[in-house]
Amino acid sequence: KAGVTQTPRYLIKTRGQQVTLSCSPISGHRSVSWYQQTPGQGLQFLFEYFSETQRNKGNFPGRFSGRQFSNSRSEMNVSTLELGDSALYLCASSSQPGQSTDTQYFGPGTRLTVL
């Protein structure tokens, strides 16, 4: 099975712009979660989607949003970019969210640099 794929892998934007990141989960996985990784804050949960519905949201401003499509692919959007949004954005998918045996598998990430 192919793993979680994320596009693009690298992105450079300037302050004030907006950006859209894409994530394709492992085939058959219906849950997609997004995380932000920075040297200062570490790994932080952004949001989780299941069956096109946002089930959980982390403590991030409204500039961060996401959605999930009927094929389980997910996108996240960051509007009005700030320098502090520079980070590695990781997507994870799982097949049985909420089940004790569930495991999240991560993609390679999208490295966003805001200038």
Added chain:
Amino acid sequence: AQSVAQPEDQVKVAEGNPLTVKCTYSVSGNPYLFWYVQYPNRGLQFLLKYITGDNLVKGSYGFEAEFNKSQTSFHLKKPSALVSDSALYFCAVRDHTGGGNKLTFGTGTQLKVEL
């Protein structure tokens, strides 16, 4: 709130020696604990998880972890370290309240295996 702590920023060990990467947790209810590894410019790779049952959990690449309820610890171990094990290791706990799937990560431990 659920949390994990990794008290060591860096661990150094000689190749062939046993390694331990420490993790302690704080949760309400049953803990669902995970170890992930991250190589440079890569996403997170799942190593192993503890849900219930045996306190010694075996995972990928020869890694294992020991769950200790009385000490609220979940240390990652390997009997014989390899140079290729050098990477960043994260302990995580899943918040499964309300059927959610959010992972809360520790700050990470950089493992360096030297010849």
